[in-house]
Amino acid sequence: MKQIIGITDVWRNVCLGAAAWACFGRFINVFWSDIGVTRAEIGALSLAIMVASFVGQLFWSMVTDRLGEYKRVLVGTTLTGTVLIFLYLVPGVQASFWWLSLVCVSSSFFLSTGGPIIDAMCLSVLQEQDSEEQYGDQRLWCAVGWGGMSLVAGQLIDIFGIGFMFWGFASIEAAYMAVCLCYMPMQKHKKQNTGQEEVTLKQFMNFDVLWFFANLIVYGLAMSVVESFLLVFLNEDFENPPKLLLGASTTVMCFFEVPVFKYIDAVWARKKERLTSVLMACKLVLAFRCFCYTLLPPSQPWLVLLIEPLHGFTFAAMWSATVEYGQRIAPPGCVARMQALVNGIYYQIAMGIGTAMWGPLAMQPPQGLGFQTCFRLDAAGIILWGLIWQAGIFLRGRRQARSAGITVEQPLAEVS
Numbered sequence: 001m002k003q004i005i006g007i008t009d010v011w012r013n014v015c016l017g018a019a020a021w022a023c024f025g026r027f028i029n030v031f032w033s034d035i036g037v038t039r040a041e042i043g044a045l046s047l048a049i050m051v052a053s054f055v056g057q058l059f060w061s062m063v064t065d066r067l068g069e070y071k072r073v074l075v076g077t078t079l080t081g082t083v084l085i086f087l088y089l090v091p092g093v094q095a096s097f098w099w100l101s102l103v104c105v106s107s108s109f110f111l112s113t114g115g116p117i118i119d120a121m122c123l124s125v126l127q128e129q130d131s132e133e134q135y136g137d138q139r140l141w142c143a144v145g146w147g148g149m150s151l152v153a154g155q156l157i158d159i160f161g162i163g164f165m166f167w168g169f170a171s172i173e174a175a176y177m178a179v180c181l182c183y184m185p186m187q188k189h190k191k192q193n194t195g196q197e198e199v200t201l202k203q204f205m206n207f208d209v210l211w212f213f214a215n216l217i218v219y220g221l222a223m224s225v226v227e228s229f230l231l232v233f234l235n236e237d238f239e240n241p242p243k244l245l246l247g248a249s250t251t252v253m254c255f256f257e258v259p260v261f262k263y264i265d266a267v268w269a270r271k272k273e274r275l276t277s278v279l280m281a282c283k284l285v286l287a288f289r290c291f292c293y294t295l296l297p298p299s300q301p302w303l304v305l306l307i308e309p310l311h312g313f314t315f316a317a318m319w320s321a322t323v324e325y326g327q328r329i330a331p332p333g334c335v336a337r338m339q340a341l342v343n344g345i346y347y348q349i350a351m352g353i354g355t356a357m358w359g360p361l362a363m364q365p366p367q368g369l370g371f372q373t374c375f376r377l378d379a380a381g382i383i384l385w386g387l388i389w390q391a392g393i394f395l396r397g398r399r400q401a402r403s404a405g406i407t408v409e410q411p412l413a414e415v416s
Contacts, residue, residue, distance in 0.1 A: 043359015154247020
């Protein structure tokens, strides 16, 4: 079979990879909760996963660059990581926090390749084939695979038990590897030398970039209590919620991501709205979302499905605006590196630290504050940070306006 790769092959990989992780990644915290791992330990294990993933992404990206191709890295790491996750089912591993930690670190190190390599391949294909589609058109398939399989996985876990998440993950990953073997070429296209390969840390040491990274970190800390602990909150603080509900909550989240990813760029591309205004609105909606969780009655967990549509704004709008913002303030020749930093700072650093922080705080009193108080603190904190961040942008804009000898009171980060 001739090995070619096109846009159809990319979205096939994106959809399959997301569906596999919907079985495993979305339910792993629930699995830990079911086998008796405490909320504080869940936070520590989640941090271990994110650190291992971050290191793995850097390591396997270097290996990919050295080999000059995607296939062997993707297939080899996926196969090894998939085998390792079955160690979670060993009773001795479940009984020991340290064995759980070792399995977390080792499996995450190998399974870290899918996201960054598929993203790189997607952008490469879109550029080389001169497609009219944008990155968001491909990113939609992640929401489709993740959301659709979350609902199915939740129902099947109710029927077959929590162990299904591992078998479901392995089955879909097998299909994913088959697609890679059949359609992915051995060699990737070599990058042309643009003469801008030398990048120094000093290029990123300016107010716009550092303030942007600060916002990404704080927002990630705030979102981590939702992303990492929402299903644990539903699983432990409500009266016998079915796993189907946990999957359905993720499906609703992803369903409302799709139109936002598809059309949100029109907000700043056509109407010239400020990206900073979108990011500030995301903070306010996130605060409202967290506050709504505290109003859910323990006997009616299904009401969470009325809150989850807000995820379309708190994540999809935020992420689209963040990617666009990062591109516009990136130093010359550093757009790709800026996006790599954006991914690492948000998904690994901010989410990892946030999960480790919220885990102990979410413990039931007197050991901790409980989920209700954590959600309220999160809402208050993100509003406070939003005011600080906007003030910083406004003051920076005023200073630059004065130094340029103009009187237009427009924030520097209001990029058109």
